[in-house]
Ligand SMILES: [Zn+2]
């Protein structure tokens with residue numbers, strides 16, 4: 088259970104960008120995935136030092152956001168979907184944000200809206216989890232319920248995104264829900280909606296996505312839904328969501344709109360649809376979206392097998408990103424195992 092037996096995959100040092108034996112100093116080094124000249128590279132960096140709890144990363148998944156961040160010239164170590172082991176061997180998932188805990192939004196539990204903004208997000212404004220180790224605030228640790236393998240627990244983060252959205256949209260057990268988009272956020276939105284007791288259908292572009300949704304119990308999409316979840320992040324998916332809603336229904340806008348998106352204004356106003364955006368995760372009273380997500384992952388034992396389509400050692404990060412980018416080839420969630 089402890090350190091020595093962790094299932095790490097090692098590949099030769101020669102495949103590192105800055106390999107070799109490292110400088111002759113006392114600073115320990117490790118491998119980390121960063122953006123170098125717009126491309127993914129595994130680089131040799133100092134082990135993280137400073138405040139926080141050290142986590143030895145076991146699984147770090149690639150998110151659609153990571154593909155966008157590459158274009159934005161990210162300087163931090165990548166990765167915000169991660170799980171690992173504490174020094175004493177405790178398996179944890181990590182809520183990859185370090186909010187200030189004192190501002191107005193933080194005080195009310197909406198710490199995803201913290202005044203710190205993107206600077207608080209691992210893999211965006213701070214070093215992330217695609218590395219051998221990372222440092223995180225103790226408040227970000229989520230102890231795993233029994234039954235979840237730490238190598239699968241990188242899924243807690245995308246499930247938490249969906250749980251947060253489902254809570255924002257106040258989805259009820261009696262409602263009919265449709266999901267537009269079959270990527271990992273569409274699939275986790277399906278599962279988080281099902282957890283409320285609602286009946287959920289899903290529409291996806293690719294065969295592998297449709298097959299995954301079917302395995303998770305989604306039905307074929309019809310019309311007249313109480314809630315439609317937009318999980319593709321595109322103008323066409325948002326228009327499709329508006330069409331699928333009943334008059335007076337809600338659109339949960341769960342995509343991340345990097346380049347903006349056009350609102351299907353006429354349909355939205357004629358049907359008086361509520362459009363509800365959601366980002367990251369927070370807490371409702373003492374109940375953290377992250378903890379709810381971990382319990383969903385524990386309850387749905389088939390989830391990891393359905394969603395994690397590929398696993399790569401950290402040194403194969405470039406190949407892993409290429410696989411994640413090629414959705415038509417069947418990738419849903421691609422995981423790096425440092
Ligand atoms: Zn993500």
Ligand SMILES: [Zn+2]
Nearest residue numbers: 187190193201
């Ligand atoms: Zn704050």
